Amino acid sequence: MGQILALGGGGFSMEPDNPLLDDFLLSLAAVKGRLPRVCFVPTASGDSDGYSERFLDAFGPSRADASVLSLFNRSVTDLDGFVRGQDVIYVGGGSTANLLAVWRVHGLDRALRNAYDDGVVLAGISAGMNCWFEGSVTDSFDVSSLAPLEDGLGLLRGSACPHYDGEELRRDTYVKLVRDGFPGGYAAEDGVGLHFRDGELVEAVTSTPGKAAYVVRAVDGEVVEERLGARYLGDE
Numbered sequence: 001m002g003q004i005l006a007l008g009g010g011g012f013s014m015e016p017d018n019p020l021l022d023d024f025l026l027s028l029a030a031v032k033g034r035l036p037r038v039c040f041v042p043t044a045s046g047d048s049d050g051y052s053e054r055f056l057d058a059f060g061p062s063r064a065d066a067s068v069l070s071l072f073n074r075s076v077t078d079l080d081g082f083v084r085g086q087d088v089i090y091v092g093g094g095s096t097a098n099l100l101a102v103w104r105v106h107g108l109d110r111a112l113r114n115a116y117d118d119g120v121v122l123a124g125i126s127a128g129m130n131c132w133f134e135g136s137v138t139d140s141f142d143v144s145s146l147a148p149l150e151d152g153l154g155l156l157r158g159s160a161c162p163h164y165d166g167e168e169l170r171r172d173t174y175v176k177l178v179r180d181g182f183p184g185g186y187a188a189e190d191g192v193g194l195h196f197r198d199g200e201l202v203e204a205v206t207s208t209p210g211k212a213a214y215v216v217r218a219v220d221g222e223v224v225e226e227r228l229g230a231r232y233l234g235d236e
Helices: 018-031 049-059 079-082 096-106 107-119 170-179
Strands: 003-007 037-041 065-068 088-091 121-125 133-138 145-151 154-161 186-187 194-198 202-206 214-220 222-229
Touching: 003 018, 003 154, 018 088, 018 194, 018 202, 037 049, 037 214, 049 065, 079 107, 096 107, 096 133, 107 121, 121 194, 133 170, 133 186, 145 202, 154 170, 170 186, 170 214, 170 222, 194 214, 202 214, 202 222
Parallel strands: 003 121, 037 065, 037 088, 088 121, 133 154, 154 186
Antiparallel strands: 003 194, 133 145, 186 214, 194 202, 214 222
16 A cells, blocks of 8 residues: 655654654565664755765664665666665655756656555655655745746655644645645645555644644635644654
8 A cells, every 4th residue: 555654844853863764665665674764855945965964974883774875876777676666765855846857857756656556665854755745835036935836756645744833835836726726635734744555645744732733725715724634643
């Protein structure tokens, strides 16, 4: 079954001292007798070395069999085989538009679809949340403002808005876009992950008590935000 964990914020890059979301992600791989193979894809940050190093520090070597897939200095010839050989693909934040363009040039978009169909768990934060949906809210075109992007991979229906409580313009921009006809979808606060199985939302989980996700949609010309209480992972 295809699984996606879409993070509005949090995880190793935003909460280095709070492993709850990353531990939950690893639990979805459900491997036995070995460490899960987890590959970080830092395309959205231009394959930032520092970002990749933080991932490797957080996930390896005792927690996972961790690797990094670089496309700017590509060394993997068989992307399809490499990606389908992982248990988890973790996509980092940055520019959603640049991520999608680079993936398509290299054919990584097709490889990720195949991996999803094979049962590899797909995950990501910010741009790594946006990419799985049909559309998203992004600062890819101007870091000082937000704009709609209707060019995602479409593994999940509708649109996405990460950092719903963490960046000043996110909520108001998303609500206005949906009111004006942009496809509705899911918004996630920092520290919240949305777990999907076969395209359907299973639950929202959080590393911080009181955080939430939202289903945002237009109804008769008005925007409705349905609050989804997130299960606090620290109670486990």
